Amino acid sequence: MTIKPRYWRLILVILSAAYLVPEAIFNAQLVSLIGLGTPKPEQLEHLEIYGRTVSGIGVTLLLADLLPTLFYRTVLRGILTISVVALLAWPTVFFGQKYLVEKLLVQPSTPEQRQFATLSAALRDALAANAVEISGLSYDPSELQSSENLTFLALFGGMTYADHNLADNLEQYKEKIIGNFVQKRAYAQFEQNYQDFGQLYKELSGYYQQYADGSNRYNQTLADIPQREQQYWQQVEQEVNSGWAQYQQAQKAQIAKAEARAQKYGPKIHDYFEAVGKCRERYDKYSERERRDQCITRLDARYKTEVSKAGFGYIEPDYWLIEEDVSTSENILTSIIGGVLTGGIYTGMQAISAATGGDGGFKDKRYKYTDDPEFYRNRFLALPKFQQLFTEQTGYPMGIGELNQFRLHDHTQELLRQKLGAKGLPLANDWQIGDRPGFYRAVAAKVKQDADKQWRSQMAKRGLQLPINLSWPDFQLHPAVQAKIADRMGDLYVDNIRADWSQANFKRYVVEPNIQKRTEQYIAMLKDAEQEFADGGKYAEHGKQALRSVIIPPISMSLSLFLLCMTIIKLPLKIAQLFSAKTPRTNADTEDSNQTPRRIANVPTTVWKVLPLLLLIALPPLLVSNRYTEQSDSPVNYFLGKVEQSGNIVMSYALRWTLHVQPLLHPLGLAFEQHTHIYKNFAPVAHVMAKWDITRQLLDDSDVRQAAEQLVKQQANLTINCNADDATIRIMNIGPRFSQGMRLTPGNYDIQVSAAGYQTYRRWHTVRAGEQQLSITLTPQG
Known part of the structure; x- marks a missing residue:
């Protein structure tokens, strides 16, 4: 026979010892959690995921230790062996445990079993809350946290579940037991609940102080509208004055352009007129008229070429002539002088002209040209x-000489509307600068719009939608605030709750109605027909959960406890073998020669390996005392007898064995957790691993249809509002990705909200049927 190399035996011993710590912690947490009553869903999920994870590790180590030496001859082969075993064993155990429990125990359960499991769990919880006494049972509620009491309570649900006559025996006591249980638990938690309620008041009053400050700022903003209007009007005056200055500057620039053109083209125009005059003087005879016309035509062509260079196209020469009025006296004087100088010929020609329809030599106007640059600039x-x-460049005509004329111009009104609109102050399309009341109304509307927008933004950051100026009582009773209170208080919430209620009012309006409500719910559940616990019934899931809480703890606790004890017993033996074992000889002849002595030696070795297991199974009920099983006629022995009568002697002995051994090892697991905090720190990992879990129900087709019909009747549409932009919202205990208005089954959900620059929010929330809105306020990172 060969054994593993010493270093691999040492590694396996170390791993087994290390495994002992998380397994002992799981055992202790299981007892502590179930022993205090039915746990919350999130607590049960944490415990379940942790336990299955540790079990997977334990089975992996067990299989690795059982493999022969062949798999550990080299370091690399050993590492590969353990890796392969882990990849195969751990997922099988992790997922297989849940599958087997659901497939073999929970899903096939009958409505009667589920209803009775609900009663068994309620009786266990009532006993834990000291709401019921069982005659002959040495249960001391003052020592609730003792290991012996916690062990008993953790197993009590499973033991009572074995007695199927219990439901008939307790029929007349159901209401009293449930009423006492709910009342005891409510008052046991009263101080803590009222302390939490006081913390809620502090938070809510802080919210209201911020709300009131925001309302005051809003009111002050509206009160400052006249001042804001004056500020905006100053901008109007500044725009007008600035525009007037720009207009004057543009006009000066335009005059400078005209001046430049006058300097350049004025002399050329003057020279043109001079040349035309010379052509007429040179060719003044009638016979020379053709040469005169040719001379003037050449000058006209040159003029056209030059004047077109000014950039305004062709300009008629007459445009540049100076027009003067000719008075009647001047016409008469000219006529007299002309007549005298021509001996009456001029006068005669005037008479002929007048007789033929002409002007008779009398002119109203006369034209001349000049070389004055100022004249050409003005032209x-x-x-x-x-x-x-100029108008295209400025929007204004030339020649506006006064500020008031500029102020009232239509283009000024248009520019003012555009510029103020760009600054966030919209004005009517027909608004004019003289309409000061209309301007005030526009400013008032703008200020209120900004104030409303700021208010909505601030409310959104806090996850609220509230109107302005609510009083403290109205603030508390507003639906948005009530939703926040309901989110914080969970099942304790009552309609129109006031956060400033005194302790007496809290007891009267919160605790007592909740006692009544929960009692009615429990009694209705236990009195309703069994078919309501069938798949698709309204109590189906509650019945399955109750069944899990009464049958799984005894099984898990017994197996975990057994593995712990076996590991504790085997570790010293393995350590002793580690230091006493000799390296075997591998020579075949040597093995053959020693074959007979080795076979003989193996006999006591095998007995020695089996003996600790037998002693572990047999001795604890005989040597370890337990007050619950000391008397043969005690209720505990009665329930254990019921388990035997149901045909399961092994389960009865396992429960009895657990009652004796568990109280001894429970403190060990608590001590490990106190020093390592493994279970506490596993919570984030449990939430992640829950997403890998088998989320689909293990139902047949008919069950699926019934469940679907029930889900349609009881659905919730969840919307989550957050104060942070681009927040990432996830529901950690389900597979589908969250979307606003997501359809969910009413229940408890692990909600996480994260955003850049904010602390991550994570908390369990109860989602009820119907349209549900949840407001979450993220805290900025310090």
Whole structure:
């Protein structure tokens, strides 16, 4: 026979010793949790995931230790062996445990079993709350936290479940037991609940102080509307004055452009007129009229080329002539002088002209040209195209000489509306600067709009939607605030609760109605027909959960306790073998020669290995005392007898064995947890691993249809509001990704909200049927 190399035996011993710590912690947490009554769903999930994880590790180590030496001849082969065993064993144990329990025990259970399990769990919880006394039972509620009491209570549900006549025996006491139980538990938790209620009051009053401060700022903002209107009006005046200055500057620039063109083209225009005059003087005879026309035509062509360079196209030469009025006296004087100088010929020609329809030599106007640059500047300025260019550039015509004229111009009104609109102050399309009341109304609307937007933003950050100026009582009773209170208080919430209630009012309006409500719920559950516990019934899931809470703890506790004891017993033997074992010889001849002595030696060795197991099973009920089983006619022995009568002698002995051994090892697990905090620190891992778990129900097709019909009747649509933008919202205990308005089955959900710059929020929330809105306020990171 060969044995593993010494270093592998040492590694396995160390791993077994290390495994002992988390297994002992699980054992202690199981006893402590179930012994105090039916746990909350999140507590049960944590315990279940942790226990299955540790069990997977334990089975992996067990299988690795049982493998022959062949798998550990080298370091690499040993590492690969353990890795393969872990990859196969751990998932099988982790998922297989739940599958077997659900498939073999929970899902096939009858409505009667589920209803009776509910009664058994209620009786256990009532006993834990000291709401019921069982004659002959040496249960001391003052020592509730003792290991012996916790062990007894953790197993009590399973023991009572074995007595199927118990439901008939307790029929007339159901209401009293349940009423006492609910009342005892409520008053046992009264101080803690009222302390939590006081903390809620502090938080809510802090919220209201922030709310009141926000309301005051809002009111002050509206009160400051006249001052804000004056500030905006100052902007109007600044815009007008600034625009007037810009207009004047643009006009000066336009005049400078005209001046430049006058300097450049004025002399050329003057020269054109001079040249035309010379052509007429040079060719003044009638016979030279063709040469005169040719001379003027050449000058006109040159003029057209030059004047077009100014950028305004062709300008008629007459545009540059100076027009003067000719008075009647001047016409008469000219006629007289002309007549005298021509000996009457001029006068005669005037008479002929008048007789033929002419002007008779009398002119109303006369035209001349000049070389004055100022004249040409003004003529350039008066050009329609020059004026149009200025209007296109500025929006205004040339020549606005007064501020008030500029102020009232239509383009000024349009610019004011545009610029104030860009600054967030919209004005009516027909608003004019003279309409000061309309301007005030626009400012008032703008200020109120901004104040409302700021208010909504602040409320959104706090996850609330509240109107302005609520009083403290109205603030508490507003539906949004009531939703926050309901979220914090859970099942304790009552409609229109006031956070400032005194202790007496809290007892009267919260505790007592809850006692009544819970009592009625329990009694209704236990009195309703059994079919309500069938798949698809309204109590089906509650019945399954009760069944799990009464049958799984005894099984888990016994197995865990047995593994602990076996590990504790085997560790010293393994350590002794580690130091006493010799390296075997591998020579085949040597093995053959020693074959007979080794076989003989193996006989007592085998007995020695089996003996501790036999002693572990047989001795504890004989040597370890337990006050619950000391008297043969005690109720505990009665229930254990009922388990035997049901045909399960092994289960009866396992329960009795656990009652004697568990109180001895329970403190060990508590001590390990106190020093290591393994179970506490496992909570985040449990939430993650819950997502890997088997989330689908192990039902057949008919069960699925019934469950679907029931879910349609009892659904919740959940919307979560958060004060942080781009927040990531996850529901950790279900598989589907969260979306606003998500349809859920009413129940408890582990909700996590995270966002950049904020502390991550994570808490369990109870979601009821119907449209549910949850407001979550993230705390900024310090």
